[in-house]
Amino acid sequence: xxxxxxxxxxxxxxxxxxxxxxxxxxxxxxxxxxxxxxxxxxxxxxxxxxxxxxxxxxxxxxxxxxxxxxxxxxxxxxxxxxxxxxxxxxxxxxxxxxxxxxxxxxxxxxxxxxxxxxxxxxxxxxxxxxxxxxxxxxxxxxxxxxxxxxxxxxxxxxxxxxxxxxxxxxxxxxxxxxxxxxxxxxxxxxxxxxxxxxxxxxxxxxxxxxxxxxxxxxxxxxxxxxxxxxxxxxxxxxxxxxxxxxxxxxxxxxxxxxxxxxxxxxxxxxxxxxxxxxxxxxxxxxxxxxxxxxxxxxxxxxxxxxxxxxxxxxxxxxxxxxxxxxxxx
Amino acid sequence: xxxxxxxxxxxxxxxxxxxxxxxxxxxxxxxxxxxxxxxxxxxxxxxxxxxxxxxxxxxxxxxxxxxxxxxxxxxxxxxxxxxxxxxxxxxxxxxxxxxxxxxxxxxxxxxxxxxxxxxxxxxxxxxxxxxxxxxxxxxxxxxxxxxxxxxxxxxxxxxxxxxxxxxxxxxxxxxxxxxxxxxxxxxxxxxxxxxxxxxxxxxxxxxxxxxxxxxxxxxxxxxxxxxxxxxxxxxxxxxxxxxxxxxxxxxxxxxxxxxxxxxxxxxxxxxxxxxxxxxxxxxxxxxxxxxxxxxxxxxxxxxxxxxxxxxxxxxxxxxxxxxxxxxxx
Numbered sequence: 281x282x283x284x285x286x287x288x289x290x291x292x293x294x295x296x297x298x299x300x301x302x303x304x305x306x307x308x309x310x311x312x313x314x315x316x317x318x319x320x321x322x323x324x325x326x327x328x329x330x331x332x333x334x335x336x337x338x339x340x341x342x343x344x345x346x347x348x349x350x351x352x353x354x355x356x357x358x359x360x361x362x363x364x365x366x367x368x369x370x371x372x373x374x375x376x377x378x379x380x381x382x383x384x385x386x387x388x389x390x391x392x393x394x395x396x397x398x399x400x401x402x403x404x405x406x407x408x409x410x411x412x413x414x415x416x417x418x419x420x421x422x423x424x425x426x427x428x429x430x431x432x433x434x435x436x437x438x439x440x441x442x443x444x445x446x447x448x449x450x451x452x453x454x455x456x457x458x459x460x461x462x463x464x465x466x467x468x469x470x471x472x473x474x475x476x477x478x479x480x481x482x483x484x485x486x487x488x489x490x491x492x493x494x495x496x497x498x499x500x501x502x503x504x505x506x507x508x509x510x511x512x513x514x515x516x517x518x519x520x521x522x523x524x525x526x527x528x529x530x531x532x533x534x535x536x537x538x539x540x541x542x543x544x545x546x547x548x549x550x551x552x553x554x555x556x557x558x559x560x561x562x563x564x565x566x567x568x569x570x571x572x573x574x575x576x577x578x579x580x581x582x583x584x585x586x587x588x589x590x591x592x593x594x595x596x597x598x599x600x601x602x603x604x605x606x607x608x609x
Numbered sequence: 610x611x612x613x614x615x616x617x618x619x620x621x622x623x624x625x626x627x628x629x630x631x632x633x634x635x636x637x638x639x640x641x642x643x644x645x646x647x648x649x650x651x652x653x654x655x656x657x658x659x660x661x662x663x664x665x666x667x668x669x670x671x672x673x674x675x676x677x678x679x680x681x682x683x684x685x686x687x688x689x690x691x692x693x694x695x696x697x698x699x700x701x702x703x704x705x706x707x708x709x710x711x712x713x714x715x716x717x718x719x720x721x722x723x724x725x726x727x728x729x730x731x732x733x734x735x736x737x738x739x740x741x742x743x744x745x746x747x748x749x750x751x752x753x754x755x756x757x758x759x760x761x762x763x764x765x766x767x768x769x770x771x772x773x774x775x776x777x778x779x780x781x782x783x784x785x786x787x788x789x790x791x792x793x794x795x796x797x798x799x800x801x802x803x804x805x806x807x808x809x810x811x812x813x814x815x816x817x818x819x820x821x822x823x824x825x826x827x828x829x830x831x832x833x834x835x836x837x838x839x840x841x842x843x844x845x846x847x848x849x850x851x852x853x854x855x856x857x858x859x860x861x862x863x864x865x866x867x868x869x870x871x872x873x874x875x876x877x878x879x880x881x882x883x884x885x886x887x888x889x890x891x892x893x894x895x896x897x898x899x900x901x902x903x904x905x906x907x908x909x910x911x912x913x914x915x916x917x918x919x920x921x922x923x924x925x926x927x928x929x930x931x932x933x934x935x936x937x938x
Contacts, residue, residue: 516862
């Protein structure tokens, strides 16, 4: 099972953390996916894991020469789609950073490319695999909150100093698709409902010299069965805050309310006195499950359809914020 | 300082809790404000405080015979405006349950009535006076979070069994104006910004036999200076939850993030390591400050303009939810 890494601008570490636990998989090649990506740190990390990857300047040459089974794609976010299409048309499986596309046109092209390919694709919605979110999702699936009626999701990050490509919409894609995509995914993944409309807002004010990068955003989704979901997004978490991020999800159902906060899960429902902290289930490995699926031995939590659908929702939310109007699905 | 109480469907207790601390004020009369209100419990409470109020069937007769200085108005929510107009045109000061009107027409009539009257009016936005909210508001005013960029407000209540008038829009007014008005007020009060647009949704599904009463709602406000605010509202808090309500506010600014939760205030900012719980300021008394203002000896935290403006915002949010479109201010 030969794996190559294209780019170093996203979460390639999801793959590196897991691959060492698979005896039959190895990193065979590394190349930038966007002009200007410096691959030397990734190269060193991969060597440190005991692999001897070839380093390429051009990912197309790498794909054609190495002929990998799997490509891990995480270049500038605005280039995910075009790189992934090159991967899929060679029947190479694509483990790709989210959002999988940053324009509607590229998303459609990518979907076409996927449907013509026999390869598998999954977006790196890695938070689905975090024990607190996975445990919460299982609680909801088990009916502990009844029918979901309302969801409040939060992503809050420290800004720090971001790479230059974050400052330009065409390479960054926007804060709703980049940071918000996780939370938009939770709304869909937890509820199992379909998106019906979105109204969103975003602002690049007070972004400390980060060009077009939006540092505050808010989305309001309506889903099927009159389920509603808010997504609050910011890069305004103070530098001295205890963690980089503050991910939260509150799920309000007909029988209970479940919250993910501070890496923990809290439940109130009709059968519990007060608020109960739920023990976390053990960690599952996203990239190992992706490899298993490629081998035909299972399914990872993220389907290609999910990856496309959530990306579409992100782009519609961004469109709503740009145009200040409700966008229907 | 003669006070009368009209109706018993809202927070008349705000007045009763405070009035005993004013030696020169007394409850002189009691009457229903909506047909069917049973005033016997209020009457007993007032007598227990040592007052000897007259009990009327008709609040108009009471106003004309008792000639009070202040009327406390809390009948069915759909009748607040018409009762308050009767009060104001007699130059009687109005301490009125929020929302002060439940239709745009009545709100305009009420504003006219107020502007022609010399009397004072304040809506019972009593949560402004809760120590945790008042402390948080002062922290924000003192600049601890810098410029506000994003706010997330939450109201979550137990439903229980509500009075019949909650089940009909014309007497209840809707869940966004009734429950949500507090949270909508926080967005305005904390930020000092003007509302520019609202998109909202609400649903009466799973309301356990409560007619038209909405049990879930979500509002997305845009305010001046690209400030955004979400308001999540539900009546789905489980019966066994530790408290009746779960009021929350998160204020994200350019220098810090402040949260009100569980009756406490938490602050992170550029000068604090980690998260700091802020000691609460001592309680101020809404109705006593209202009486002081009537005497010309101060100002309560809630102006008539605030009362009208927040009511307008509630009605526009309800309209947005009814019509499923963005409403501009």
